[in-house]
Amino acid sequence: MQLIDCPWCGPREEVEFHYGGQAHVDYPAKPAELTDEQWARFVFFRDNPKGPFAERWNHSVGCRRWFNAVRDTHTYQFLAVYKIGENRPEIPGART
């Protein structure tokens, strides 16, 4: 188990958090105009890199707020945490 640094609460144990998948997946600006292919991309298709990955976490048994993190999917190390709405920090080698 590792400590995850909630941007509001500080470091807390991993069991307090809920994983939310890839971050920065924007809802379509004009949903009525999307093709089936484009809908499928929005709903189902996600990146799956081996390395730094921008993803969402929820501090579900703490402040219950969502935040973003860049985590290395090979080492599982958290490289950055940042609040929703903030820009993704520059991480060398990050694809997403």
Added chain:
Amino acid sequence: MTPPGADLPEHPDFLWRNPEPKRSYDVVIIGGGGHGLATAHYLAKNHGITNVAVLEKGWLAGGNMARNTTLIRSNYLWDESAAIYEHALKLWEGLEDDLGYPILFSQRGVLNLAHTEQDVRDSVRRVEANKLNGVDAEWLEPDDVAKICPILNVSEDIRYPVLGATYQPRAGIAKHDYVAWGFARRADEAGIDLIQDCEVLGFRTEGSQADGTARVTGVRTSRGDIACGQVALCAAGHTSTLLDELEVSTPLQSHPLQALVSELLEPVHPTIVMSNAVHVYVSQAHKGELVMGAGVDSYNGYGQRGAFHIIERQMAAAVELFPVFARAHLLRSWAGIVDTNPDASPIVGRTPYANVLVNAGWGTGGFKSTPGLGWCLAHTIATGELHPYIAPFSLDRFVTGALVDEHGAAGVAH
């Protein structure tokens, strides 16, 4: 009584050649695990195609094939899944003869426990669906469950009482290493090159995805470039990283799935027990280890290890269901990397590259499907026609909406 493990065969004095890669093959299979080796075997056996290389970045069958919990069953709910897994189970039943090699396939049956009224209804529904598909299945009340597995706690005063179970008597376990070695030996005997320590770094391509002319002309590997007629991607959890090189995106998400074994014990557990609700599944290996698995870790990961709190939860469930396990010592734990999809079913079939087939996303079902998938993928490579058993699992189902969705019958959450 025969001591546990006495029926294990001696190690053979010959395994397989370790050839230098040729500069060109008709078929290149990427991934030397169970699926890649089975595909190679059936290419040779069923279709006489032997100008084939199986490329493995590590050692043969050292990835998920060496990390799974070896369960084999076909009691899936939906027709598409029942078809491919039952095809596989029938092949398992004759595989020892086919490979001329012991695989210790032991049809000891599987119990899938129900702990809530809704579990009971879903389970009975699945039993009836199984029967309609020619899959052996029964619904058992708690007393009958206890007759099959006497060490299981079926009392009413535990947190999640056992309200019954589905039972598939033909389900079983096999010795995973022996399965891989059996396939590898047969493929090698047929002249197929099994090339270890050969990592695929990228591809040589021609044409474009936009106008449908894209093809792969060769693979770039850590042991040089290899030209190829056709390519089959069988790299399990790492398939996404290969598809990234080809600029093909999929819904695949890779997660660690932890498993663990106890010290060696006398034979106490005669069958396989799985529980979705409290999330543990257990069988006893031929030598005597209790082999256990749980749900996947929630986050994406390639690290072949997981978080300890998953193990803690799994052990709590195991000890409640099997009080006799309370004094057993955990010997080791590990994780395989399961590639999962939103509908908990694999992606098998064509890609935007005319000569590249993908086989991935088996989640927790990869081992049990090994011979069935190998058979169908070999057919597809040899004939150019998707085998009917894999056709429902094409990548375009996420666009057409023809999703399969086997969460209902999968043993774990993924």
